Structures are given as structure tokens and as C-alpha cells.
Amino acid sequence: MESHWQIGAGSTVLIFDDRWIPHPTSFKVLTPNLCEEDFWLVSFVLSRIGGMRLCRKILWKEDADIVLSISTSYRFRDDTFCCHYTHDGEYTVKSGYKVGMNIECSIICLISMGNGFDWKRIWRINLPTKIKVFIWKTCHDWLPTMVSLARRKIHADGLCLLCANSYETTTHVLWGCKKLKKIQSRYGVLRDCSSAKNLDFNDLFSMCVVRLENDELSLLCIVFWRIWFFEKPGASWQRYAGLGKCC
Template identity: 35%
Template structure:
């Protein structure tokens, strides 16, 4: 698939052919049909596209940043990438730096400040003087040097003394968790009369399969239902995790179990469900489905946990990649999970 997002050699499926002929009755893409009509690289790209039920209206997607809708940040990222790709060998290290900056777990205003400092857009007196503002251009703090961005943020001797006084305070705050609530490291049973499901996914990129593991337990840690499921797809890890959430809720409905809580070891996708800002992304269709399922009587809370609190589901997802068929158990689970399930109840 080229940078124009068109297949190299269009498939000859007929002038009136529609996308739905490539979708099997189970709702997944028909891999055999794709193999017959598309080149391997085109097929790989097609298998990254999640499918869903009909009825969703067409919408514009910002495909350059598949996990988010268009923003000034993503537009700026694309422009920088285009400039870097046409530049020198320093492009790779520059890309790594910008990726590091935008992923920093600090308030957005700090990231923007660093970004402006990198381009020398800080309103120091030297920069103001260059813009014809009536100032001397000298540092107003020490009056010993030109007030450049580097001097104002780092080299000024008076500011060095201030930074030295702040270091003990900053060091004492290094253990504070920002933005993310403390996640569970151990499995905690649900309340009496309620059911909790744990789900996980593992992707085998080499073979092109995704495995899903789902386990539903009661307050005593007893398994009420479990499932191992696998599909052929080339989804991103985040899309695969969203599918795991969707399949878990549907599995609970199919088993007649009213779930109160769903746990998955992926913080980002849980945030997507909470903030609602990614509905115009390539994951938007799955997000809409999950939200609809939750809002139509399935009042299940979705939270993120550490993998150590999700090991039985994780192991089951790995087994799904070995058996490559859909299997489910009612009021039991595979015997190889017994020790992990017992450990969850004795932590």
C-alpha cells in the first residue's frame, strides 16, 4: 500500500463490488478472499482495519495518528515528520527527541514551554529586542549578559542559586503519581452477588494471529465462565485491547452473567473510554460499540490493573494462540490455570 493509502494493484472484484464482500459471516475479514485478490503488503495493511456491525455512519478519520483525532499537535507532528524525511541523517535522532517530549508525563503547559524554548520563542529581553521592542536585551536579573533563552533558563548565576534551593523539594515529589490512579497489583474479588471479568490479549505478529483470554469469577474467586478466542488480524495492540473489552462484555451477556467490573492491563485504552476524545480515530467504531453496550443496561465499570493482577487471563490468551480455535468453559477453566487462580485468592 502506497503513501496515497491506495492498494498497489486494485482488486478485480467487479465494478459494483463493495467492501462487505470481503467480510465473512462471522464479522471478520475473509482472509482467503484477501489472499486471492491482493498483494501480501496490501493484505497486511487491510488486516489492520477493524470491522464492526453495519449501521455506522461514514466519518472522516485522521489516519496519520490513528489513536487520536486531528489536533494542532498531530498536525505539527506530521509537518515535522515531512521536513525531517527530506532532511539529513539527523532526522532519526530528532524524531526520537520529539517523541520523547510529547510523551512526557507532565502537564501540557510544561511541554509547550519546552517546545517554545527549543525554537527560541521565549520572550526574553534579547528576543523582544529583536522584535523591535524597546528593551536593552540585557538580563534583568544579573545584568551581566545578553538575556538569551539559554541564559534565562540555564546560565544565569542568580537562577542557579534558586534552582539549588528547589532541588530537595522536587526530589521529595518524585514518588507522586500524576494523572493515573494507583492501579491494582493483586486480584481483588468482587462484592457479594457480583461478577468480575478479567481479559487479556497477546499478538503473534509473525503468524498474524491475535489471542484473547477471558475469565469471569465471583466473590469466592470461583470461575463462572472462561473463554479462549483467536482471530487472524494485524491490529495494533491498542485496537486488540479494545476488542478484548468488547468480547468480554459480550461473553458475559451470552453466559447470562451480569458483570459489575471488567479489568484489563492497559491504562491507555481505559482512558480512551473515559475521555471520549478518540471517537474519530481508527478505533472509534469499537469505542462506540463498547460505550453503547455499557449504556444499554450493561453497567460494567472498566478499570486498568497491573499484569500481575491479570495473569490467568494473560496465560489463557497465550493458549488461545496455540489451539487457534474458539473454546469456552462454563463454571470451570483449563487445569493449567488452577495454580494461578489459587494464588489470586491467597495473596
């Protein structure tokens, strides 16, 4: 579905539940709902009085920047549901066919790439089964990171417990956290990729699979596994000395 709300007065659109952010393909805010209220009206966030401050408070910076760039209707125009991939927002059979073809091509590409890489290669690598299963779960976003817990309404603000400066996504906790720089510096193939910390973990790992030989890839899987199980908050950071030896 490639349609979303076009904001008019913003009085009928729910911030966390509805599709209204001009951010394909989900068109939803990335921020989990950490508010006690069941929902927030877009019109409340976009209001001139206190709207900017409230927006920055409840939404992540990426979402807040987009929201604050949206202009509301001073004539209280109704919110309308529109098609994203047409100039006038009207759905037609032609536009539907075009979107459908793009989706089909994307599916074919994903199938041919195997979600970015060949999982058979991972299963064949000389690694303990528990580490292979961990990597599989990680690529499917199954780790209980702070962001994941926040999305499930479990008490958490989503912040990384190690650096307290960024939201703890899978990529952040296994790669992007500044506390991991010592380990990160040992992997030149990723050190040279300045945008790695902004990638989805599945995309990050896909890049590793493509660029690394089996022995390097095995080592990286072990590092990811050890970071999650031994270097999380509550474990001694002195263990990095031992981790450095295996790198």
C-alpha cells in the first residue's frame, strides 16, 4: 500500500498509528510511542503554541525534523488520503500498475539476493550453531534492544545503556556505539564505511558477507555474539581485553 494521509488541519490523523510522514515506504514515524496517552493528534504537535517544543520532546530527531517541515492548512482543510506516487495524489489503474511492477521487481531482487546474501553460506561456516542462530535472529530484528522493548510498551526510553547518547537499535548496540570503537577499528572493511552506523543491521551484515572472506566473517560473527552476551551493561568492560585478543 503506497498511500498516506496528506495533512490539512491535522485534526483526524494519529501520530503513531497512521501513515502520514512523507517517508516511504511505511509513511509512519520511526519513534515508538512512549507516552501514557493512547494517541496524540497531529494537529496538537503541529500547533504554533508549544508545538515545536512538544514535537522535539516526543519524537526522535529524524521524525521531528520531517514533522516540523510540514505546513498545515490555515483554512482548516480536511486531511485527505492520497497516493504517494502520483503528481495529483489521485489513484489510477495506471499508477497502481506502475507501483505494482516496482514492488514485483523488488521482490524478485530480494529473492535472487536471498535478503542481501546467501544464508547457505552462513550455515556452512565453521561456527557453533548458537552463534549462527544468533546472527539469524539479529538479522531478523529479534534482539530485545532498548528500542525494540520501547516499541513493545515495555518500560524503556530506547536509549543505549552504554553511551546514553543514542537510541539502542541492533546496529547501534553491535556496531555504532562509541564504546565499540576499539573493536570497530580492527575491521577496515567497515571502518571505511562512514554510514555503517546508520544502516539497518541486515544491510550492514549483507555488506560484510559480500566483502569478507569466510574466516573474517566467522570472526565478525563471534565478535557480534560476544558483544551482545558479554559486553552489555552489567558485564565488566574489562572483558574487552579478552575480546581484543580474539580479534
